[in-house]
Amino acid sequence: MPNRHLAAPVAIIALMLGTPLPLAAQDAEVTDNDFALACAFDRECRETEPCATADFDLDVTGRTGGMGAGTMLARVVLSSVSGDVDAFGTLGGGTLFLLGGNESSRSCLVVTDGAARYSLHMAEGPTVVTYHGTCE
Helix, strand or coil: CCCHHHHHHHHHHHHHHCCCCCCCCCCCCCCCCEEEEEEEEEEEEECCCCCEEEEEEEEEEEEEEEEECCEEEEEEEEEECCEEEEEEEEEECCEEEEEEECCCEEEEEEEECCEEEEEEEECCCCEEEEEEEEEC
16 A cells, blocks of 8 residues: 555655656666656856856656655666766755765755756866756
């Protein structure tokens, strides 16, 4: 029997994030908590340099689960031309916050009402690149 206390938050997430899709890397069984986002970023800002036009896409596939009081945990994979990054975060109050990375970089994605900011923090330098765009 499905968790009834999660029905409303899951419905809101599905509407906000789009049609639920399976997350094959995490679990072969598809649930109502699976979701996917396609993000397109058209502006890139490197360190203190002026921002420039960009054409960077990021796919987000993941699963949410209950945490209580309107907040849900999210486990996702961020996929781009640079490869895949495992990330974790929360969805609450209409905002998705995700953090992930590997030994040489960290990623941060924030999405509110479709508006998105993605930042990549690299150990070399250290350097930060921020992307501005949308996720649907």
